[in-house]
Amino acid sequence: MLRTGAVLVAGIIGAVVLNAVLAEFIDDYVVRVINLCGVAIVLAVSLNVINGLCGQFSLGHAGFMAIGAYVCSLFTTTQRYYDAASAQYVSEPSLAARMAEMFGADLAAAGSEQLQSIAAWGFLPGLIAGGVVSALAGLVVGIPALRLRGDYLAIATLGFGEIVRVVITNIPQIGGATGLPGLPPLANTSWIFAVCVVCIVFSVNLQRSTFGRALIAIRENELAAEIMGVRIARMKVMAFIYGAFFAGVAGGLLAHLLQTISPATFNFMKSIEVVVMLVLGGLGSLTGAVVGAIVLTVLPEALRDVEREVNLPGIRMVVYALVLILLMIFRPQGIFGQRELSLKLLRRVIPGGRK
Amino acid sequence: MAETVLELEGINVFYGAIHALRDVSLCVNAGEVVTLIGANGAGKTTTLATICGLMRPKSGSVKYNGADIARAQTHELVAQGLVMAPEGRGIFPNLTVDENLRIGAYARRDKPAVAADLAHAYEIFPRLSERKRQKGGTLSGGEQQMLAIARALMSAPKLLLLDEPSLGLAPLIVQTIFATIDRINKQGVTILLVEQNANIALKHSHRAYVIEAGRVDIEGDSAQLRNDPRVKAAYLGEG
Numbered sequence: 001m002l003r004t005g006a007v008l009v010a011g012i013i014g015a016v017v018l019n020a021v022l023a024e025f026i027d028d029y030v031v032r033v034i035n036l037c038g039v040a041i042v043l044a045v046s047l048n049v050i051n052g053l054c055g056q057f058s059l060g061h062a063g064f065m066a067i068g069a070y071v072c073s074l075f076t077t078t079q080r081y082y083d084a085a086s087a088q089y090v091s092e093p094s095l096a097a098r099m100a101e102m103f104g105a106d107l108a109a110a111g112s113e114q115l116q117s118i119a120a121w122g123f124l125p126g127l128i129a130g131g132v133v134s135a136l137a138g139l140v141v142g143i144p145a146l147r148l149r150g151d152y153l154a155i156a157t158l159g160f161g162e163i164v165r166v167v168i169t170n171i172p173q174i175g176g177a178t179g180l181p182g183l184p185p186l187a188n189t190s191w192i193f194a195v196c197v198v199c200i201v202f203s204v205n206l207q208r209s210t211f212g213r214a215l216i217a218i219r220e221n222e223l224a225a226e227i228m229g230v231r232i233a234r235m236k237v238m239a240f241i242y243g244a245f246f247a248g249v250a251g252g253l254l255a256h257l258l259q260t261i262s263p264a265t266f267n268f269m270k271s272i273e274v275v276v277m278l279v280l281g282g283l284g285s286l287t288g289a290v291v292g293a294i295v296l297t298v299l300p301e302a303l304r305d306v307e308r309e310v311n312l313p314g315i316r317m318v319v320y321a322l323v324l325i326l327l328m329i330f331r332p333q334g335i336f337g338q339r340e341l342s343l344k345l346l347r348r349v350i351p352g353g354r355k
Numbered sequence: 356m357a358e359t360v361l362e363l364e365g366i367n368v369f370y371g372a373i374h375a376l377r378d379v380s381l382c383v384n385a386g387e388v389v390t391l392i393g394a395n396g397a398g399k400t401t402t403l404a405t406i407c408g409l410m411r412p413k414s415g416s417v418k419y420n421g422a423d424i425a426r427a428q429t430h431e432l433v434a435q436g437l438v439m440a441p442e443g444r445g446i447f448p449n450l451t452v453d454e455n456l457r458i459g460a461y462a463r464r465d466k467p468a469v470a471a472d473l474a475h476a477y478e479i480f481p482r483l484s485e486r487k488r489q490k491g492g493t494l495s496g497g498e499q500q501m502l503a504i505a506r507a508l509m510s511a512p513k514l515l516l517l518d519e520p521s522l523g524l525a526p527l528i529v530q531t532i533f534a535t536i537d538r539i540n541k542q543g544v545t546i547l548l549v550e551q552n553a554n555i556a557l558k559h560s561h562r563a564y565v566i567e568a569g570r571v572d573i574e575g576d577s578a579q580l581r582n583d584p585r586v587k588a589a590y591l592g593e594g
Contacts (some may be wrong), residue, residue, distance in 0.1 A: 220447035220448060221447055229433030229438075230458070
């Protein structure tokens with residue numbers, strides 16, 4: 001308990017320091033890629049609990065992200081939309097602004113700087129609310145997971161993601177198909193990596209807990225797990241709730257990093273992308289999820305330079321696909337398999353190291 | 356007479372339209388080893404699945420320590436000491452032997468007792484203790500069967516259901532497994548044993564039921580059934 005707390009505090013301080021260092025010395029483009037890596041890590045690690053540990057093949061992560069992103073944006077962003085009934089543009093203040101008003105702030109008189117700081121105050125509650133609403137959706141999706149297996153579950157969760165997207169497209173109040181522009185740029189490296197640390201620390205503890213072992217037991221042999229007294233139904237739903245919560249938070253982060261979201265941001269390719277990260281890293285390995293997330297975020301960007309060198313526009317996606325295909329041929333269990341990065345593994349891998 | 360631990364009365368179980376168990380009645384008394392023998396597809400495994408809450412009987416009653424458990428959830432039964440070691444050895448292949456055993460104690464909260472039982476399980480099955488860190492899937496068939504039984508023991512069973520412990524094992528290993536079953540029984544665990552290998556099951560049990568096409572055909576003391584001409588002809592390959 002104490003150790004977990006210490007790691008969390010150290011990690012969050014580390015994230016803040018990292019933010020300061022990056023902002024000072026590193027160029028904005030690279031910082032942005034690093035931030036995207038952070039979001040990807042949260043996504044992959046959270047999906048790993050559902051797909052990797054519990055073995056429930058879910059393709060609904062984009063749906064959870066979308067929910068988190070949109071709920072979070074309600075807290076931080078003034079929503080402007082065209083109201084067909086009155087034939088004019090309407091503007092709804094953000095929840096943070098409304099709260100500020102309740103505490104006596106005069107929004108009309110406030111300068112832009114003040115408005116920005118009000119929005120910033122809405123960010124943390126927004127992230128948490130996004131996570132919670134998304135977790136509730138996870139509960140709803142988790143229930144069909146009790147009856148469906150394998151491919152059928154994948155299709156059902158894919159359907160869920162698409163439903164979320166279509167529903168958002170048809171709500172003009174949150175931007176409809178056009179999406180929401182002008183989100184405040186609140187998700188900096190501090191926020192993203194703080195969430196990253198929380199997500200990883202929680203997931204490491206979860207994996208080592210009785211709950212984590214129960215999830216693995218379900219993946220390994222559902223019938224045997226049930227016979228051993230594991231409450232299959234409850235555990236599966238819990239896995240979905242856990243994964244959905246962090247996917248929602250990651251959605252909130254991504255929204256405030258990209259500053260523009262639309263339903264198309266969260267199409268099913270996004271879900272597939274996260275699954276590919278997991279498979280690449282090694283399904284069921286937390287280290288693998290982190291590495292997969294970083295590789296698949298950095299690779300397409302790094303290949304941009306290659307593309308410029310050889311002067312073949314578009315070749316980067318070909319190389320990207322080739323890398324994936326080759327990896328699946330030569331290492332189908334993923335980079336890490338089900339192993340975790342530990343000192344023991346390092347000693348074994350590094351030649352000449354002590355046994 | 357010892358008290359009755361488990362009592363099935365006239366249960367009927369269906370797989371869709373197929374009538375798998377017809378009016379099956381049987382009872383197990385405290386301290387006994389009772390065996391249920393029969394051919395493939397006779398309904399042995401279905402009987403066990405019904406007892407531990409994986410299948411629901413359409414009619415009839417299942418009583419465990421006097422309480423009706425026909426609608427109980429599996430995890431509730433495990434908490435009450437009714438545990439099954441599944442057929443085909445149903446172990447967790449990618450977990451180590453040690454992790455497999457710890458999952459056996461999943462439903463328990465009494466940590467010191469769990470540690471003691473873990474040591475005890477390794478004492479009963481020294482082979483497993485040699486392979487603590489090995490993955491379950493890399494064990495031999497006999498070792499996997501030992502692991503399945505040891506894992507069931509980890510949930511502190513009062514009534515242990517064993518589904519075909521001899522399945523696919525070499526005769527020598529089967530001897531070891533059954534010697535261990537005797538030993539577990541002597542330590543106070545009541546056992547209901549399902550077997551195709553009637554010969555060895557009858558040697559290592561007090562009473563037996565013969566099930567055929569979903570019906571209990573013959574029942575009685577195991578020693579008696581070994582001399583019963585019908586059993587001899589059909590299941591012991593004699594006569």
